[in-house]
Every structure is written in C-alpha cells, then in structure tokens.
Amino acid sequence: MNKLKKITIEDVAEHCGCSKATVSRVMNHDKRVRPETVDIVMKAMAEIGYHPNSIARALSAGKTSAVAVVVPDNWQSQPYYIKLIDAIEDVADSKGYHIILKRRKYIDSVIELVNQKRVDGMIIRNMEASDKEKNLFSKMERIGMPFILTGQPVQDYPFVKVDNIGGAREVASLFVELGYKKILFISGPEDHIDSMDRLAGFRVGLAENGFDLKNLFIERGDYTKESGFRVSKKFFENKSVDAVFAANDRMALGVLLFCRERGMTIPDELGLAGCDDNFFAEFLTPSLTTVKPPMYEIGTIAMESLIRMIENRDRPNIKIILPTKLMLRDSCRRK
Amino acid sequence: MNKLKKITIEDVAEHCGCSKATVSRVMNHDKRVRPETVDIVMKAMAEIGYHPNSIARALSAGKTSAVAVVVPDNWQSQPYYIKLIDAIEDVADSKGYHIILKRRKYIDSVIELVNQKRVDGMIIRNMEASDKEKNLFSKMERIGMPFILTGQPVQDYPFVKVDNIGGAREVASLFVELGYKKILFISGPEDHIDSMDRLAGFRVGLAENGFDLKNLFIERGDYTKESGFRVSKKFFENKSVDAVFAANDRMALGVLLFCRERGMTIPDELGLAGCDDNFFAEFLTPSLTTVKPPMYEIGTIAMESLIRMIENRDRPNIKIILPTKLMLRDSCRRK
DNA sequence: TGTTAATGAAAAAACGTTTCCATAAGTAGA
DNA sequence: TCTACTTATGGAAACGTTTTTTCATTAACA
DSSP, X not given: OOOOOOOOHHHHHHHTTSOHHHHHXXXXXXXXXXXXXXXXXXXXXXXXXXXXXXXXXXXXXXXXXXXXXXXXXXXXXXXXXXXXXXXXXXXXXXXXXXXXXXXXXXXHHHHHHHHTTOOXXXXXXXXXXXXXXXXXXXXXXXXXXXXXXXXXXXXXXXXXXXXXXXXXXXXXXXXXXXXXXXXXXXXXXXXXXXHHHHHHHHHHHHHHTTOOGGGEEEEXXXXXXXXXXXXXXXXXXXXXXXXXXXXXXXXXXXXXHHHHHHTOOTTTTOEEEEESOOTTTTTSSXXXXXXXXXXXXXXXXXXXXXXXXXXXXXXXXXXEEEOOEEEOOTTOOOO | OOOOOOOOHHHHHHHTTXXXXXXXXXXXXXXXXXXXXXXXXXXXXXXXXXXXXXXXXXHHHTOOOEEEEEEOTTGGGOTHHHHHHHHHHHHHHHHTOEEEEEXXXXXXXXXXXXXXXXOSEEXXXXXXXXXXXXXXXXXXXXXXXXXXXXXXXXXXXXXEEEOXXXXXXXXXXXXXXXXXXXXXXXXXXXTOHHHHHHHHHHHHHHHHTTOOGGGEEEEEOOSSHHHHHHHHHHHTTTOOOSEEEESSHHHHHHHHHHHHHHTOOTTTXXXXXXXXXXXXXXXXXXXXXXXXXXXXXXXXXXXXXXXXXXXHOOOOOOEEXXXXXXXXXXXXXXX
C-alpha cells in the first residue's frame, strides 16, 4: 500500500524558502508580512496542494470549532427536530463550525466530549433532566464551556424555548370564537412541563374569553396515539363535548381514529386541535388544526448565541421564549 | 473571569511522581507497567480529576475518531434518513466514534473536513453526483480516506444500497395477483436512477407474472405531490386503469388527492401503491401500500464496514444491495 | 555619521498527547 | 562472577500547528 507523505506547513516553508512562521502568518492574514512574500507563499501552497491540519490547529489554538447537538432519543417522532438541526447547521456553517450529533441515550458519550474538550460548546434539547444531565450542566458551567438548552429551563442556565402557554391560549381563543361550549383537554404524561404549560395557557385563554371553566374537562394521556384513542373511548362513554384539544398531535390522531371508528364526524360533530404540527397533521382527513413551534428560529437563535458565548468568552444570560404559530386547518369549524 | 488551569498528563505524572510516558501507558493499558504503578496512577488521575485531551490524542495518533455523514438537503422529506443516522450512531457509539452531520449543500465544508484531516472516514447518501462530489470521491480515494456510498453506486467505490428493482418486482407480483389488468406507472424526474430501477423491476415483475406489457402505461412526474396530482389529472382525462404504482409516496399522495377530488374511491375503483414508506403513508385514508427500504440495516452495515476500512487499513470492496419490505396496506385490494 | 525606531522574518517554545530509545534493575543460565 | 535477557521506567522526539521571542535589516532622524 502506497504510503502518502503528508504535506505539512514545513514543506511549504521549504518550497518557498521561508520559515513555518511566515507561512502560518500568511494563512492567518497577519498584516506584518510583505505582500510579495504573501504571493510567493500562496503560490507555493497552491502548487504543492497544502491544506492545514485542523487537529494540529485545534490543539494549538485550544479551540475545536465543533459543537455538540443533543436530541431526544425519539427524535424520529418529531420531524421538527430536523428543522432545529438544519437551523443550527446553517448558522454553524457560516461561522466555520461543525456539529456533532448525539442522541440523549448516548449521554455518557456526550459527557466524554466535554471532559475531553472535544467541542467548544453544546446545544441540548432537554425535555427532561436526569441527574446525569444536571451534573453535566454544572460541570460545563464549572469548566466554562458554553451551552444552551432548547427544551426547558433548568436552574439559571441559558435557554431558548417555545411559548407553549401563548400557543395554547390562541387555541382557547379560537375555540371560544368557534362557539364550543364544552371542551376536553387531553394532557401528556404526569408532570410533563410542556403539557402543563399548554393546559395552563389553555385555561387562561378560555377564562379571558369568558368561557366557564366548569365546562373544561381534563383527561390524562401519555403522548402516544394509542393513549389518545383510549382516553377518548373512555371519556365519550358517558360524556360529550364540542371539541378536544390534545397536548400533542399524536394523541389528537388517536382521537381522530376513534371518531372515525365511532362514526363521529370531524369537524361537524367534534372540533379537534393538537400541538406540534407533526408530519401527518397536514395530510390527515380532515387535516388537523395545530400549534406549530418555531423550531427553525429556535435553532438559529440558539446557535448564534452559543457562538457568541464561545467567541466572546462572556456569558450573556440568554433566556428567550419564542411565539408559536396557529395552523388553522379543517379539523375545527364554527359550531 | 477565573481562568481554569487545565489538568494535563503532566500534572498526573507530577502528582504521583512518575513520568508522562508511564501515565500514558497506563491509560492505554500497556501491559508493561507494574500493577502497583497502575494503581497509583489510576488513583492520581481520579484524585485530581484528569481527562485526556482528545485533540492532543488525535494529533499524536493521526486519528480523529470522527466520521462525517452527508445527507441530502431535503432529508426533511424522508424520515427514513433519521433511521439511517440512528443506525450509524448506534454503531459509532459502540466503537468510540463521533459523527459529524452535514447536508449536501455544504459540500464545500465536507471537502474541507477531508482536506484538513478532521475525520477518519465518511458515509455519503448520494442520490446524484455532481462534479464536485466526484472530485471529492477521487480525492478521498487518492489520499486513502475510506468512504461508503449509501445512495447509488458511482464508478467502483464501495456502496450499500436498497434493492429498488426487487422491491418494485414485488409490487408487480402483488398487482397481478390482485387482478389488475391495466396499470399506470408514474416515474420520477428524468434519468433518476432510483426511479429507473423501480420501473425496470416493475416491468420484469409484471412480465414474469404473465402481464401483457401493452397494458402498462408510463407517465413522468418529478417526485412531488403536485406532480402526482397533475399527472393523474392529465392521464385520466382520456384513459383509465385499474391501478397506479408511483415511484415514490409523495406522488402517490398526489394521486390519492386527485382521486378524492374526482370522487374515485381507493381501493375500489383504483389500486394504489408507492415507494419509500414515507411518514404519512400509514396515516392516509386509505393507508398507502408501499415499499419500505431497509434504512436501519443500510446504516448499520455501512458504518460497520467503514470502521473496518478505517481500522484495518485495507480496502475490502463493499458492494451490498439490501432487500426492501412490502408494506401491504388499504390502498390496494383484489379487483 | 551615529543613534533610534520600525519592520520582516527566522528560531524556538507551546499546545497535550504517544512512542521510540535508552537505561537501570532484576533474573536466569553458565 | 560473568553475560544475556527481560522488565519497568524515564527522557526526548514526534505529531502539525500558532505564537512569542529574538534578530537582522532598513528607514528615519538629529
């Protein structure tokens, strides 16, 4: 096997009869090098096909130009994670950073990345926070490695998140406007913060539009399609409502499937709305009204902030909440 | 701002009164170091909280333990890319590798990764091959950096791909079995290899099941939902068929939407099948029969092969074609 | 003409590892 | 007791950059 000789800065120096230092200065646009020398060096680099070794650079500079992005294990269930990552990559590329992708299940590997100084910073989609994660956060804080949360605030760490409360409030306003008098809210699993926020916002929205909260019913699901089906089956046995608002689209899909089986037509007999603008929402029959989180914006702002933290070595206290967008589709209509 | 003093191998050496070399040997499980010394060093490392710097390691070893994964720009449209990435990460983590994710649009950045020796290898989902990509491939070959294609074979480079021909053949077999006598195939954009393979396989499958190819009609789409709609609208103006096979699910969705508008019931008046098992296929009404590509397996095999190439420094000629799975759903039924 | 200041570039140190080479101590065989 | 071989370790070079220091040359000035 032919062993390729590596081309280093030394070869360039030799080829144009100057020192490594000069070549390095040319590469880094140091203005103290004479223009003609610059030309000579540039030409030499092109001629012998030199490219600086980024690892050596990183070691010398103490900066890797890489950031880790941590997503939930089931990122598959939410295509908006792709938007989040796209946004992060768009910013990253324009600033010369690379992103190392990790699922939460590989948190040990993420911790190693930090310990071994393999990344300059991190963006974490933290939907829950285990002890391991909390330790990680405090360690990063301690060693001064910047990071930003994009799920939920934890302690006093920087975050960029969705305004779940505001989004649900808009749905409430819509539901009242459409004339719904009795409403069912299907929550997520116990204590899930997103779901709690959505319920809180929904309540506020209903109340401020003159809806009597006595007519708001609440059932608990677990975010799965099946739970949406199950909950509605149980609920509709002895009660009825005008509309259902589910804490996510998967459960709303469950409700829709139940109605289809039961022969209840949507939106005529029942209004329906979900959250997340999941991939199928647009293609269901009827298409599903839902609350769309601004994932691209979150990714953009998170990455821009992170880079600022990395490069300025300061620690601006980023705490940003971004508004959702109500996607009004066919699953709810004036009563 | 408090400047954290970095803890290096030198500190460990000092702390336990031995040399850096010995500490290094302990970390790398060199058996030539006395067991008691190992204990001392291990304890010292734990006590002062030492973690080796991965960048320094990479420089010294000439190995980054990172691989680049390149996906199409519109990976958003195909959730199976997530499965591909998950598989790659699963293998990567078990072998101590990290993955750097890049979209194809940032190919320049990918090229830099290679030039700057920032990764040990690459997995590329190449659905088409631009000149830039071809140059990249040949450069990687030249400098001896391993890579694997997971889209289409190019020249003689290693690849792992889907058996599009076989998948389409199964659909053909199904269609004949269901009693369809006249069939429309909607192709992808001109010369798209996946689409061509699917058509070829479909033809073979029909013929070998005794179907008269005179009754196979072919129209060209461009993979979008809209083109599926448009093509069917135009086709059904003056012809009719028993079933449609579209080269992807998005176009099949277009056909479905057209039928819904036109009042043609699926599967009673028209059988329908697509390719890809896209996210919505399962949730459409009726749910869509489709050909599911084995993306997880592709990712697994690609990454395992890549690691073998990286670590063994040999170049086994990987050329693997994996079978699809027919997802039989409600959109086609016996005539 | 001699002193000082500014400039361009070389040499050397640093970044934090791994690895090669040397050495000292210990063991075994004669 | 000598030689030869192993074993555990230390010292130093290497990996390929950047950055600091040093030095030599030229320009400027009195």
